[in-house]
Every structure is written in structure tokens, then in C-alpha cells.
Amino acid sequence: MKRFAALGFAIALGGLPAQAQKPTAPVRKPGAQAQKPGVDAHLSRGIELMQKQLLDEAAGEFEKAITARPEDPRAHFQYARCLLALGRNDEARQQFERVQKLAGPSPYLTYYFGRLDLMSNDYASAIKQLGAVAENPPFPDTAFHLGVAYISAGDVENGIKWLERAVKLMPDDYRVHYRLARAYSTAGREQEATREYALYTKFLNEHKNTETEVRACTDALRTQAFSAAHEVCQRIYDPNDPEKLTLLGQVYGDAGAFEYALTPLERAAQLDPKSYEIWHDLGLTYYRLKRYKEARGPLQKAVTLRPEAYGSVLLLGSTLYLLGDDEAAIPVLEHAVRLKPDDAQTAAVLQQLRAEQGKKK
Numbered sequence: 001m002k003r004f005a006a007l008g009f010a011i012a013l014g015g016l017p018a019q020a021q022k023p024t025a026p027v028r029k030p031g032a033q034a035q036k037p038g039v040d041a042h043l044s045r046g047i048e049l050m051q052k053q054l055l056d057e058a059a060g061e062f063e064k065a066i067t068a069r070p071e072d073p074r075a076h077f078q079y080a081r082c083l084l085a086l087g088r089n090d091e092a093r094q095q096f097e098r099v100q101k102l103a104g105p106s107p108y109l110t111y112y113f114g115r116l117d118l119m120s121n122d123y124a125s126a127i128k129q130l131g132a133v134a135e136n137p138p139f140p141d142t143a144f145h146l147g148v149a150y151i152s153a154g155d156v157e158n159g160i161k162w163l164e165r166a167v168k169l170m171p172d173d174y175r176v177h178y179r180l181a182r183a184y185s186t187a188g189r190e191q192e193a194t195r196e197y198a199l200y201t202k203f204l205n206e207h208k209n210t211e212t213e214v215r216a217c218t219d220a221l222r223t224q225a226f227s228a229a230h231e232v233c234q235r236i237y238d239p240n241d242p243e244k245l246t247l248l249g250q251v252y253g254d255a256g257a258f259e260y261a262l263t264p265l266e267r268a269a270q271l272d273p274k275s276y277e278i279w280h281d282l283g284l285t286y287y288r289l290k291r292y293k294e295a296r297g298p299l300q301k302a303v304t305l306r307p308e309a310y311g312s313v314l315l316l317g318s319t320l321y322l323l324g325d326d327e328a329a330i331p332v333l334e335h336a337v338r339l340k341p342d343d344a345q346t347a348a349v350l351q352q353l354r355a356e357q358g359k360k361k
Contacts, residue, residue: 039069043078044310044339050082058082073103080112089116107138118145123153134162140169144176151179156187172241174203210236210244214251221255230260237264242272249281253288261285269298276305280312287319295319303332310339314346326353 046061062079069075080095093116100109114129130146137143147162163180170176181196213235220229236248245268252261265282272278283299286292299316306312313336320329333350337343 038338038341039065039072039075040308040339041341042068043074044308046078046082047308048310050078050085055082055086059086071102073099076102077108084112084116089119092116107133107136111138111142114149115145118149118152121152123149127153141166143169144173144179147183148179151183151186156183159183160187172203172206174200174207177203210247214247217248217251218255221251221257226255226257226260229255229257233260239267240271242268242275242278245271246275246278246281249285253281253285258285258288273301274305276302276309276312279305280309280315283312283319284315287315292319292322296323307335308339310336313339314343317346321349321353326357329353330357 042061042065046058046065049055049058049061059079059082062075062082065072065075066079076095076098080092080099083089083092083095093113096109096112096116100106110129110133114126114133117123117126117129126149127146130142130149134142134146143162144166147159147166149159150156150162151159160180160183163176163183166173166176167180177196177200181193181200184190184193184196217229217233217236220232223229224232233248233251236244236251238244245264249261249265249268252258252264262282262285265278265285268275268278269282279298279302283295283297283302286295286298296316296319299312299319302309302312303316313332317329317332317336320326320332330350330353333346333353337347337350340346
């Protein structure tokens with residue numbers, strides 16, 4: 001009980017992955033001055049805003065990061081990605097070129113240059129760039145974009161080759177089936193085109209059905225007992241689809257049905273152990289249930305995958321604090337303060353823990 005009473009930065013976190021709500025802003029003591037946010041804080045905030053699709057605001061944060069440290073390639077890279085999402089492609093290219101000048105070439109930059117070439121209809125350059133990284137792709141959709149580039153350049157044979165590979169990498173992506181169906185049709189392979197069009201329709205309808213089922217589940221959780229709503233929500237449950245499982249866990253969490261959220265999230269973690277969002281949501285769910293020992297592992301994995309995710313870092317620090325593991329909590333909270341130096345409550349708890357550790361020595 002002592003730890004619960006002493007927790008000056010208790011967290012009231014929301015349900016969406018990587019979009020955890022922050023602790024309520026503290027009242028600043030008279031005369032106190034907030035520290036100026038550093039590069040890491042701006043990057044963390046910008047990435048969070050991008051996840052919320054607040055792209056203009058995110059761009060502002062990345063611009064501040066660049067102003068604070070003009071030679072930091074991370075700031076230019078994130079800004080470039082944001083500009084690309086905003087459709088400001090020429091500016092995005094300039095930022096990616098800046099990253100290459102600062103940090104040297106990388107498969108990620110080659111991928112983005114290829115994407116930009118494709119969008120600017122420079123198919124020969126797109127094929128060269130994407131082809132250079134296609135055998136060991138930095139992103140799963142590399143083969144898809146390379147196939148589209150070949151098709152756009154009139155090379156249907158190679159386009160089909162890469163789209164067939166893309167289907168293997170992204171078998172439930174209706175976009176890939178649609179492009180491959182069109183390519184087969186162009187090549188006169190109508191039987192295969194018919195098959196791919198059927199798969200395109202199937203996966204597109206599944207996507208739409210998922211949205212309908214989510215609405216039905218949300219309504220049921222709001223108007224019925226959780227036990228009754230569970231039957232409606234199970235329509236979303238697919239033991240082989242980590243995206244649907246994660247979505248179901250989030251819907252349960254938003255409704256406060258935390259016990260019901262555990263099963264789909266645990267299964268999702270088994271299927272996709274490299275997903276930050278899944279580990280964050282699973283740790284958050286255990287935290288909400290006050291099962292802090294079980295929350296610790298998933299949150300540590302989430303922070304390992306995304307060390308710049310402030311919500312996860314702070315949640316892990318809170319968990320360790322509540323478990324009484326001050327030695328482990330201190331470096332995590334130090335990292336949280338670096339990400340958000342104006343969080344006075346977390347800084348105060350960190351100072352308290354350091355003082356307590358100093359007395360023990």
C-alpha cells in the first residue's frame with residue numbers, strides 16, 4: 001500500500017498501442033522552470049503524433065529536433081518519413097538525401113528512394129533501387145512495389161515474378177492480389193487472373209467485415225454484460241491473424257474488459273513476437289489488472305523494440321516502482337525524463353528514488 005500511496009506519477013493510460021495517454025500535467029511550483037525539450041523528446045513526440053495521423057503537428061516536432069541538432073540523421077529520417085506521408089515528396093527526398101550524407105547509404109534509404117522514384121514515374125530508377133534490396137528487403141512490401149514498378153515499365157513477366165513473391169510475403173493483403181490479377185490478365189493468364197480476383201474480393205470483404213464486427217463488438221460491450229458481449233466479440237477472434245487479435249484486445253481494453261483482452265493479446269504475441277504494439281498492449285492490460293509481475297516482461301520487450309516510445313517507457317518504470325525494484329526502475333525513469341524533460345512528476349519520483357538508493361549505500 002505504501003507504494004500505491006507514494007506513486008506520484010500514477011498512469012491513466014488509454015487503449016490504443018503506442019498512443020498511451022500521459023499522466024495529468026502537474027502543477028508547477030512557483031519559480032520552477034521547465035527544462036527545454038531535447039532532440040529525443042521532440043522525436044518521441046513526433047513519432048507519437050504520426051501514429052495518431054496528426055502529420056502536420058508531427059512535422060513541427062521533427063523540425064524542432066532538426067533545429068536542436070542539425071547533424072542528427074535520426075531527425076532528418078523521421079522528418080522525411082513524415083513529409084512522405086504528407087505527400088510532400090520532393091522535400092522528403094531532400095531529407096532522405098541529407099540522411100545519406102550524414103550517415104551513409106542504407107537499405108532503408110534505398111527503399112525510400114525507390115518508392116519516391118516509383119511515385120514520380122521514374123520506373124527505371126525505381127527498379128534499380130528496389131531491386132538492389134529486394135533479396136534482403138528492409139520492409140515486407142518491397143517486392144510489391146518492385147512488381148508494380150516492373151508492370152508500370154511494361155515488363156509484365158518480371159512484374160508477375162515479384163508480385164508472386166509479394167503474395168507469399170503478404171498473403172492477406174488485397175492490394176497485392178488485385179495487382180497480380182491485373183498482371184495475369186494482361187499476360188493472358190485468365191484462369192490465374194480469375195483466382196487472384198477472387199482472392200482480392202475475399203480479403204477486401206474480410207477487411208470490411210472486420211470493421212463491421214468491431215462496431216458490433218463495441219456496441220455489445222457498451223450495452224450488455226461482458227459475458228454476453230463476449231459472444232459477439234468472438235466474431236473478430238482469428239487464432240491465425242495477429243492483427244485481428246490485437247484489434248480485439250484493444251476493443252476489450254477500451255471497454256474495461258481487461259480479463260477478456262488477455263487471451264487474444266497473448267495469442268497475438270505468439271504469432272508476431274516482434275510486434276511492439278502487441279507487447280505494449282499486453283503489458284498495459286496486465287498493468288490495468290494490477291498484475292505487475294506479469295506486466296513486467298511484455299513491457300520490457302516493448303521498450304526493447306521501441307526505446308523511444310515514451311508511454312511504454314514510463315509504464316515500465318511505474319511497474320518496476322510498484323514492484324519495489326528501485327534499482328531497475330531508476331534507469332528506466334531516467335530514460336523517460338530524457339524523452340520528456342518537462343515531466344516534473346516523474347522527475348520528482350526519480351529524485352526520490354535516487355535519494356533512497358543513496359541512503360542504502
